[in-house]
Amino acid sequence: MPEYPATALALTEAIRDGEMTSEEAAAASLAAIERFDGRLGAFLSVGDPVDPPVDGILRGLPYAAKDNLCTRDFPTTCASGILADYTPPYDATAIAGMTRAGARLVGKTNMDEFAMGSSNENSGIKPTRNPWDLQRVPGGSSGGSAAAVAAGLVPLALGTDTGGSIRQPASFCGITGMKPTYGSVSRLGLIAFASSLDQIGPLGRTARDCALAMDVLVGRDAGDSTSIEHPHAGQFLQAALEERESLRGVRIGLPAEYYAEGIDPEVARVARRAAKTLEDLGAIVEEISLPHTAYALPVYYILASAEASSNLARFDGVRYGLRAAADDIDDLYRRTRGEGFGEEVKRRIMLGTYALSAGYYDDLYVKAARVRRVMVRELEEAFKVYDYLLTPTSPTPAFCLGERTEDPLAMYMADLCTIPANMAGIPAISFPGGFVGDLPVGVQLMGPRLSDAGILATADLFQRVTDYHRVRPPLWGGDTS
Amino acid sequence: MRMSPEEVEAVADLARMNLDPGQLERMRSDLGEILESMKALDDADVADVKPLFNPAETDANVTRRDEVVESGIAEQFLASAPKREGDFVVVPRFVGDEEEKDA
Numbered sequence: 001m002p003e004y005p006a007t008a009l010a011l012t013e014a015i016r017d018g019e020m021t022s023e024e025a026a027a028a029s030l031a032a033i034e035r036f037d038g039r040l041g042a043f044l045s046v047g048d049p050v051d052p053p054v055d056g057i058l059r060g061l062p063y064a065a066k067d068n069l070c071t072r073d074f075p076t077t078c079a080s081g082i083l084a085d086y087t088p089p090y091d092a093t094a095i096a097g098m099t100r101a102g103a104r105l106v107g108k109t110n111m112d113e114f115a116m117g118s119s120n121e122n123s124g125i126k127p128t129r130n131p132w133d134l135q136r137v138p139g140g141s142s143g144g145s146a147a148a149v150a151a152g153l154v155p156l157a158l159g160t161d162t163g164g165s166i167r168q169p170a171s172f173c174g175i176t177g178m179k180p181t182y183g184s185v186s187r188l189g190l191i192a193f194a195s196s197l198d199q200i201g202p203l204g205r206t207a208r209d210c211a212l213a214m215d216v217l218v219g220r221d222a223g224d225s226t227s228i229e230h231p232h233a234g235q236f237l238q239a240a241l242e243e244r245e246s247l248r249g250v251r252i253g254l255p256a257e258y259y260a261e262g263i264d265p266e267v268a269r270v271a272r273r274a275a276k277t278l279e280d281l282g283a284i285v286e287e288i289s290l291p292h293t294a295y296a297l298p299v300y301y302i303l304a305s306a307e308a309s310s311n312l313a314r315f316d317g318v319r320y321g322l323r324a325a326a327d328d329i330d331d332l333y334r335r336t337r338g339e340g341f342g343e344e345v346k347r348r349i350m351l352g353t354y355a356l357s358a359g360y361y362d363d364l365y366v367k368a369a370r371v372r373r374v375m376v377r378e379l380e381e382a383f384k385v386y387d388y389l390l391t392p393t394s395p396t397p398a399f400c401l402g403e404r405t406e407d408p409l410a411m412y413m414a415d416l417c418t419i420p421a422n423m424a425g426i427p428a429i430s431f432p433g434g435f436v437g438d439l440p441v442g443v444q445l446m447g448p449r450l451s452d453a454g455i456l457a458t459a460d461l462f463q464r465v466t467d468y469h470r471v472r473p474p475l476w477g478g479d480t481s
Numbered sequence: 482m483r484m485s486p487e488e489v490e491a492v493a494d495l496a497r498m499n500l501d502p503g504q505l506e507r508m509r510s511d512l513g514e515i516l517e518s519m520k521a522l523d524d525a526d527v528a529d530v531k532p533l534f535n536p537a538e539t540d541a542n543v544t545r546r547d548e549v550v551e552s553g554i555a556e557q558f559l560a561s562a563p564k565r566e567g568d569f570v571v572v573p574r575f576v577g578d579e580e581e582k583d584a
Contacts, residue, residue, distance in 0.1 A: 086561070087561075088561075089554040089557030089558050089560075089561065090552075090554055182536045182537055183537050195535075196534060196535040196536065222545075225543035226535070226537045228537070294521065295521065295522060295525060297518070297521075298518060298519045298521050298522050299522070301515065301519070302519060302522075309496060313497075316497070317563065318562075318563075318570060318572055319558075319561065319562055319570055320558075320561035320562060320563075321563075322563075323563035323564070326573060327573060328573050328574075328575060329572055329573050329574075329575035330497070330575070331573075332572065332573055333497040334497050334498060334499045335499055337496070337497060337498040337499070338498055338499025338500060338501075339499075341498070343504075343507075346498060346500065346504070346508070347508065347511055347512070347515075349496050349498060350489075350492050350493065350496060350498075350508055350512060351512060351515060351516075353492050353495050353496040354492045354512065354516075357492065357495060364519065366532050367522055367525070367527065368522065369532030369533055369534050370525075370527035370528075370530040370531070370532045370533075371522060371525045371527055371530075372532070372533045373527075373530050373531060373532065373533035374525070374527055374530055376533060376536070408511055408514075408515065409514060409515065409518055423536070424536055425536025425537060426536075449536075
């Protein structure tokens with residue numbers, strides 16, 4: 001019997017071979033949550049899986065999902081007061097797909113409210129702590145999912161990524177997280193933050209586990225008009241497992257702007273060492289320049305906030321969620337939203353409303369969208385020459401709780417390296433590349449649209465020759481008081 | 482780039498969101514700083530560039546037949562409403578005379 005926590009792949013194989021039952025796997029996960037989550041704060045709701053496991057490729061696999069994915073069997077709160085105790089009447093397509101493949105949901109994970117944040121400190125319920133150092137943040141906004149996987153509470157979790165919200169916490173927590181090509185995974189049932197940037201993806205210990213989940217998640221859904229037929233749907237694990245000796249002929253670019261000012265030199269060193277590892281495997285690695293990267297943060301915060309201010313208009317106290325006491329309908333909207341939303345959500349709704357208002361729409365919103373095209377073109381040009389780009393995932397390792405809460409701009413910096421992939425809708429993965437002190441640091445591999453399988457296979461090859469993804473945080477097996 | 486208190490209030494009004502005086506002042510300061518950082522876009526020469534609003538850019542509109550589909554969740558959906566009456570969601574009255582408004 002494999003030791004628990006195992007990888008998702010090892011666990012599903014053990015269940016298939018009869019070495020472990022689905023019930024034992026779920027019980028082991030629930031016991032680990034019970035034992036450790038009081039200190040971690042990774043979960044917002046936990047429960048025995050409701051349905052017996054379906055016979056699919058994930059049969060019996062316990063998993064967790066970020067609390068912005070609609071679930072019939074668990075509340076779905078987005079860690080917001082405005083959705084406290086709300087349980088949706090349906091499952092998101094991604095959740096239904098996991099169920100059909102045999103996976104069993106054991107809980108919903110903590111997050112920055114409405115996925116707006118990079119540390120989980122914007123959760124309206126409670127903060128999440130990093131299993132590598134409980135004084136530090138797990139990253140965000142999928143911080144609960146990342147912490148849960150890193151601490152071994154579940155072998156796999158779903159997150160969402162609008163500007164780095166899967167990859168940055170994966171980096172901070174020493175695990176692997178994948179943002180698929182925009183449109184690969186249906187967003188039906190994902191409570192929208194910024195619809196042109198949002199994408200659901202997996203967080204796991206290894207690239208193989210992410211590939212396994214991608215085989216289940218990726219597919220066209222009539223319920224999401226932006227979802228696509230992915231040419232490699234159902235073939236991601238196969239691609240990752242393929243026998244490959246080397247990366248001969250693969251061209252990898254290192255954009256200088258991602259290794260420059262604003263990036264912790266120790267973090268940049270980890271990424272350069274990862275590049276060297278890929279070079280040793282036969283890849284051709286070259287420095288390149290993507291000067292428009294400098295616009296990433298302002299463009300992102302204008303576009304994402306504008307889309308958010310529109311998407312979050314639906315939270316008005318009328319049909320579901322919080323309703324504040326009020327005398328007339330206008331007062332009902334204003335009070336419900338004033339009482340229900342937290343500080344950062346309000347800040348972004350304000351910024352977005354401002355950017356879309358008469359007089360600023362052209363100068364802010366439309367201008368940002370024009371710069372977005374220039375940034376995307378620049379990436380497309382780079383991918384005419386290079387198969388992939390390798391960068392740090394986040395400018396620093398995990399920072400301390402409270403360190404950036406008073407300074408929104410310092411917090412926004414955490415997404416500097418991850419935002420461009422969302423702008424362009426391209427796939428990107430973060431995988432453990434080394435350590436700075438005792439803290440794990442992720443490196444990011446980006447590829448052109450629909451190169452998801454290649455990215456997973458390249459990350460897998462890296463993990464065949466390195467051990468960073470095998471190192472466990474000290475919490476596991478450590479002090480249990 | 483400082484916003485005036487009136488400007489911040491006008492934006493909060495557009496967003497239909499109550500902010501107390503302390504929040505309004507904090508927003509004024511935070512938004513000022515954030516908008517200041519947005520000035521980095523000033524030197525981007527993009528007047529001739531077509532805006533990109535979605536990476537799945539397509540000229541084809543996505544439509545479906547205008548048909549009723551049985552969701553099977555109408556009852557649960559109605560049950561989610563903070564206040565309901567039969568098959569209706571109840572909200573404070575918003576047309577008619579002031580005196581007739583529901584308390």
